[in-house]
Amino acid sequence: MPKDSGIGASTKRREDIRFLTGQGNYTDDINIAGQAHVYFLRSDIAHGTINSIDTSAAAAMPGVVRVFTGADFEGVGGIPCGWQVTDRHGEPMQEPAHPVIAQGKVRHVGEIVAAVVADSLSQARDAAEAIVLDITDLPAVVDMKAAVAEGATKVHDDLTSNLCYDWGFVEENKGAVDEAFANAAHVTTLELVNNRLVANPMEPRVAVGDYTRHNDESTLYTTSQNPHVIRLLMGAFVLGIPEHKLRVVAPDVGGGFGAKIFHYAEEAFCTFAAKACNRAVKWTSSRSEAFMSDAHGRDHVSKIELALDAENNFTALRTETYANMGAYLSTFAPSVPTWLHGTLMAGNYKTPLIYVNVKAVFTNTVPVDAYRGAGRPEATYQLERVVDKAARELGVDPVALRRQNFVTEFPYETPVAVAYDTGDYHATMDQLESMIDREGFAARRAASEANGKLRGLGVNCYIEACGIAPSNLVGQLGARAGLYESATVRVNATGGLVVMTGSHSHGQGHETSFPQVIAEMIGIDESMVEIVHGDTANTPMGMGTYGSRSIAVGGSAMVRAAEKIIAKTKKIAAHLMEASEADIELKDGAFSVAGTDKSVAWGDVCLAAYVPHNYPLEDIEPGLEETAFYDPANFTYPSGAYACEVEIDPETGKVTIESFAAADDFGNVINPMIVEGQVHGGLAQGIGQALLEACAYDENGQLLTGSYMDYAMPRADDLPNYQVDHSCVTPCTHNPLGVKGCGEAGAIGSPPAVINAVVDALQSGGHAVDHIDMPVSPSRVWSAMNS
Amino acid sequence: MYNFEFVQPGSVADAASAMAGEDAQALGGGQTLLPTMKQRLASPATLVSLTGIADMKGVSAADGVLTIGGATTHATVASEAAGSFPGLAGLASHIGDPAVRNRGTIGGSLANNDPAACYPAAALGTGATIVTNTREIAADDYFQGMFSTALDEGEIITSVRLPIPQASNYQKFVQPASRFALVGVFVAKYADGVRVAVTGASEEGVHRWTAAEEALSANFSASAIEGLSVAADGMINDLHGTGAYRAHLVGVMTKRAVAAAS
Amino acid sequence: MAKVNMTVNGSPASGDVEGRTLLASFLRDQLHLTGTHVGCDTSQCGACVVHVNGEAVKSCTMLAAEADGAEVTTVEGMANADGSLNVIQQAFQDHHGLQCGFCTPGMVMSAAALLKENPKPTEAEVRTYLEGNICRCTGYHNIVKAIMAASGQDVGAIAAE
Incomplete structure (x- = not known):
């Protein structure tokens, strides 16, 4: 018999109501009064040396606020890479600089060469056509085996070759493996290609940078699977904005599939330009841009x-x-x-x-x-x-x-x-x-x-x-981040709960499935639990959603936080019922004392935590809010x-x-x-x-x-x-x-x-x-x- | 898009005078033109919408000829030609997708002459007459290579007259991404012979396959084209198919069209 | 700029538009009906499908000026008068026919157009009709199932759930 609520139930998704009625709040639905729009002039060649960029005519076009080129980003950090691989010889991978706007060279079709911020997108695009580029074509490196052949044109002049790393795993086993092949009764060999794909979430990427000068605070609304990761990468490594001055919001996100994990130049640009122009700056990718700019x-x-x-x-x-x-x-x-x-x-x-x-x-x-x-x-x-x-x-x-x-x-x-x-x-x-x-x-x-x-x-x-x-493991393997997840469970005075999770839902239905877990743990109705996600201002530092990690890691963090809540409510219940904490049981939304008919409702215990008249203040604090960070083993x-x-x-x-x-x-x-x-x-x-x-x-x-x-x-x-x-x-x-x-x-x-x-x-x-x-x-x- | 002035005349005469203006461009359903303009690949000063001209809409059959107003949508042709000319209705019912068919028009398709579009195959395959505001053009003279037609600047396709065949069918093998024709073949059998028109395949755009026409005129059956082959030279060679593949498909689709003709 | 007047979801709506203003932009930017989405620029994804004079069209490939005088229905106009989900919307929820929700408005509008034209479509007809609506999340299985269910047909034979 299938369950009709809690863990294992096919609860219908509550988020569907807004999506089915046109009430979703996607990043492109966000418009900030007075916002400007950016149009990115992108390279139409794969490889070239930038000799000059003349933006003077563009800057004089109607509606143009400012034109940016790579020169405006000298002294600004590049887009960081979050993982360092060590090669089979013990050397770190080759890691090229990754500028927000191309500097010196363009290296792929679609790379940003200049950015025009204007009152309207049409004006920005009109002005971009007036930018005069002088770029000398270089031979393009496309085929991988040719790229690492002797004498190949280098994508990055300051690297020794086009080889990022040559990784062997497990290098110590190589000899034994070769020997096993020499002794094999049969060897099957296959050469194959795993074709290049484009993730194509149906919602193209969008970034809206906002800035308030009076307190020097920046806000980025972005189509991200992991707003905290973007805040850390962009704040600490690109723009030098401390976390308390930077808020990243990823509201309803129209699919990710990986492509919205990464920190992109357009996010950094809109955040940077909003401050530089003292005005919100919005970018909405067209699908054509997505093909040449999404990873x-x-x-x-x-x-x-x-x-x-x-x-x-x-x-x-x-x-x-x-x-x-x-x-x-x-x-x-x-x-x-x-x-x-x-x-x-x-x-x-x-x-x-x-x-x-x-x-x-x-x-x-x-x-x-x-x-x-x-x-x-x-x-x-x-x-x-x-x-x-x-x-x-x-x-x-x-x-x-x-x-x-x-x-x-x-x-x-x-x-x-x-x-x-x-x-x-x-x-x-x-x-x-x-x-x-x-x-x-x-x-x-x-x-x-x-x-x-x-x-x-x-x-x-x-x-x-x-x-x-596991953070300690991935750290040894070269990750420059921890990969725990976080949750804060806040119980309101009348017993309803809010879970603030570092996981992000962009189609996975967390707003429905996470409450099923909490409801099961406490024995209450799923409707008593709300999920908040996607905003660094009101969720604990979390690493976001990818790698099928939301329920396994984010869900576990939520369980840990809820366990802390339950432990505390049991103390309160024990006090209210004048019983031993060890005898308190929580079932179906009520606390009881084992072996007795004493009982107190979940809501009454929660209320006691916020109206602590009869409360063990000497042992525990008032309130019911707990945070857990869960790092998988x-x-x-x-x-x-x-x-x-x-x-x-x-x-x-x-x-x-x-x-x-x-x-x-x-x-x-x-x-x-x-x-x-x-x-x-x-x-x-x-x-x-x-x-x-x-x-x-x-x-x-x-x-x-x-x-x-x-x-x-x-x-x-x-x-x-x-x-x-x-x-x-x-x-x-x-x-x-x-x-x-x-x-x-x-x-x-x-x-x-x-x-x-x-x-x-x-x-x-x-x-x-x-x-x-x-x-x-x-x-x-x-x-x-x-x- | 670059900006433009939008006008929506109510008559062919008004449309013709609007089209006389500098850099004026006719707008049918816009299902190809508007995406092109979004890419800023076209920059008309004036867009003259033809969809407000009642005289240019509708489907009528008389004296063995189906006449379709130039501003008639694919959806309308699909439903209204179903009884009189099922081969054409079938073609129209598979252009683009339902929403595209509710906007796209036969005049727009023929004026654009995309080398992978469906309607050119029907027009050429029936020996249709393209009627404009100034003259009548035989299909054999009208199509002049990909995206190229006999239309003069400012000329408007007001209707298309297609002789209704005894039997006909259109077979489209779709390009997997765009769903345009990788190869499309329209076969039409008339009392005086068979016409076969091929779209999607050739670098020259829509064209007739005369060897197949001769064979089918003698014996209207799929077996009649066994042994005929199409040269790969001049066939489009791209991501979605080599010239040799397209040439092969021309034969396959022709056979299937003959077998399905009704 | 030219003035356009239309009826949108049963209410009069008007605004000044440039020639190039797309119907999708007019709905989103001027009428703040952001349920209509834009997911491509080649008229293929179908996230922007609305009804104009009762017919499904891609609002990103139609000028606002072309809709002057028209009756336009968007996903915001689909719910029942009391705000509850209509039969198609409810079927999408019941059968998990959406995940991220971005393609959903277009799917709902196309489904409504299909069922008006063909009240009892076969599964193959549903799949064919959805040629102009791309979903990246659901693999279509549950969308097809939802539309079949909305048509009043038994979907027990469609596996899973």
């Missing part, structure tokens, strides 16, 4: 090798990846191909020896950073493709080969530095197999073939590490098994997704409806990557996919209904809710299922295709069939 995702070129013994046990794994950083290091870019990727290469398997090499490369392209899954999809895709290829080469069932190599005992220390606390990979695979009617596949394939179509079935597993992250490790069935029209090469099934283990689940929605969305993005999406540059560094005319977004008729299941539950052992997180799973687990299915279909048609790169566009599939 991109993925873009790895990899070679993966799997060694097996004569019994088909995995004995070693070796990878070499080129990871595109773009022209500058975005906030968390260096961590994505390393710690969020190398540590996941064990996957669901007990492969004893693993070596991962990653070469991060600067190119004249938009910076690349985390996008839903961030590193984990890249790891999963390589691993699950190479295992599938191995099964085909060996002539064994791909599911059986996986099962044979599953990790089955927990906790499990992988050879890539992480320890899985719980999981049951056979259980999720069993569940998947119960959902997909594998036995009936042959008949379905025959039916497709009778119709002139090819049909394929692809199955794979995934594991991810999320609930990011480990990552969480959601896992699952996915299956995709495709049909291919051999005449056109068009791939159609016939069905998609996902069996996940997310540990405990707070709101199944929301969790399933998260999986649906992740699947759509993963299927989108596999089937449709690709961000492409030409050899001159021109962006070929600069709008929805060329970047294929998945639409309703591209996608199937999904079968999703999360009934396999192995609770996380180290957080109070036993939760693992569900935001990224779909995007991590689905691309290999699609490609495995496509390869299966092509081979069934007699095509000697053992791999095809994403996206499997009709043109690409047709070419593969006809080459």
Whole structure:
């Protein structure tokens, strides 16, 4: 019997009411009286030396407040990078300066060259056309392997090369891994591309900088997943504004998917310009600007090798990846191909020896950073493709080969530095197999073939590490931030609660799911709990939402704060009922004394805290407000098994997704409806990557996919209904809710299922295709069939 | 967008005189022109909206010819031509998306002559007559390469007359991002022969596939074009498909159009 | 500048607009109806869909001047008279047909247009009709389900939840 409230209930989302009636408050809905607008003049070439910028005519145009160039930002800090990777030789990565506005050179199409602040956006744009740029073209560096070849043009003249780092993991294991390959009975090798993507939250980025001169305070309204992180990065490293003079507000945010984690130049500019102009300054990205200024995702070129013994046990794994950083290091870019990727290469398997090499490369392209899954999809895709290829080469069932190599005992220390606390990979695979009617596949394939179509079935597993992250661990790995989360629980005098969380909701439904936890703990109605988030002025310092961390880390902080509240209310209740604190029980919104019929209501205890007439003032303070900061002891490790069935029209090469099934283990689940929605969305993005999406540059560094005319977004008729299941539950052992997180799973687990299915279909048609790169566009599939 | 003066005349004559002004540009439904203007790729001084001209709206069938006012929306054609000319209604019902079809017009589409647009294939594939405020232009003379037409400056498409075929069909294989035609083929069978027009594929824009027309005129069946092939030379080669792929699709879509023709 | 007059959500609305003022901008900036969103500049995402004279249009690809004299309905005008969610809005909430909410106004307006034209659409018809509305959060599953439910059809066969 499903619950109708509290933990485990599919409570309908309260935030929906405002979104469905047009009452949302997104950043672009914010207009400050007297605000000016900025238009950014962006580089239309990928690489060039700036000789001069003449802004005099622009500055004289109607409505223009001020024109800014890189010169105005000399002495202002650059955009910081939040993670330092150490290479395989023990040296720190190469870290170039990242100016707010280009200085000396432009390094990618879309880089800001100048900014015009004017009364209206049209005036700003008109004036930008009057700016005279003298820029000498330089050869563009686009291809990663060419970028690190001898004699390549350098993106950054002051670095020794375009190689950001050459990372080996675990470097000490390299010799043993090589030896295992030398002794292998079978080696499967696969080269593949993890295509560059653009996150494309439907709300383009917006920044509104405001400034009040009388108290020298700055406020930034921005489309961010983590306003406190922006405040720290921008305040401390770019503009030199102390936190108490800087407020960052991220109101309703229209999707993030990673792209709204990072601190962007436009945020710093609007904050800086508001003070410089003593006037609010607003920027709203167009979609075209978004394509050339939002951080991109993925873009790895990899070679993966799997060694097996004569019994088909995995004995070693070796990878070499080129990871595109773009022209500058975005906030968390260096961590994505390393710690969020190398540590996941064990996957669901007990492969004893693993070596991962990653070469991060600067190119004249938009910076690349985390996008839903961030590193984990890249790891999963390589691993699950190479295992599938191995099964085909060996002539064994791909599911059986996986099962044979599953990790089955927990906790499990992988050879890539992480320890899985719980999981049951056979259980999720069993569940998947119960959902997909594998036995009936042959008949379905025959039916497709009778119709002139090819049909394929692809199955794979995934594991991810999320609930990011233990601060002491990530600190050792190069993070320049802690990754705890915070919550303040404030109980009002009449018993209602407000939770101020450092997590940020931009679609995840925290306003609904967080109260379910509190309501369960106290035994009150969910409607008695409100969630406040997204404003540094009224939430404790928190790290925000990404890496499927909100419930696992933010939720845990909330639980800890609520536990403090409950402990205090029990003291008050004990006083009111003249009982021992140890005998007080809280259930269904009332305190009772064990073994007696004494009882006092939650609201009466709360009132006593604020009207402390009869109150143990000698022992405890009045009031009921507690804050907790929760730092996780480990990552969480959601896992699952996915299956995709495709049909291919051999005449056109068009791939159609016939069905998609996902069996996940997310540990405990707070709101199944929301969790399933998260999986649906992740699947759509993963299927989108596999089937449709690709961000492409030409050899001159021109962006070929600069709008929805060329970047294929998945639409309703591209996608199937999904079968999703999360009934396999192995609770996380180290957080109070036993939760693992569900935001990224779909995007991590689905691309290999699609490609495995496509390869299966092509081979069934007699095509000697053992791999095809994403996206499997009709043109690409047709070419593969006809080459 | 650059600013402009917006005028909405109520008659063709008033529209024609407005179009005589310097840098005047006709505005149909604006579904291509307005996005272009947002990118500041066009800067008319005056935008002359044609959608207020009642005479330029509507669909009527008489004497084997379907006449469509130049300012008629795709949605209207999709519903009103369904009985008389299902091949054309089917084409109109798949242009853009429902909201685009409620604004976009046949005159706007033909005047723009986007190489991946659908209507040019129907106009050329039926041997339509493009009627303007000054003259009548045969489709075979009208299309002059991508984004290029026989229209003079200031000339307005007031209606389009399409001979209704015995059977016809349009098959569009969409470019996955824009959903425009990667390749679209319109096939129309008349008593005196078959016409086949191809959009989306060629660097020359919409064009007829005469070899297929000859084969289909002799034998109107999909098998008639087995063995015919289209050269990849001159086909568009981009992110979404090579020239060879497009050339191949021309054959596939033609066969499918013949098979589906009604 | 030219004066435009229209009826928006049943009430008269007017304002002075430039030729280039888009209907979406007029609604958002001058009438402060910020429920209509702009998510792209190529007329594809559909976050800006409103009804003009009863037909769904992309308000970012229509001039305010073109709507002079028209009846315009935006998402703010969709709820029942007492402020409660209408049947489509309620179905979106019931079936979790939205996450971040940004595409939602356009989805609701397109869904309303679809159901007016086709009161009992099949699932395939719903998916096809939504060609001009992009959602990045939901994977569409629950949007399709919500629209089917709003049409009064049984959605038990649509998996999940």
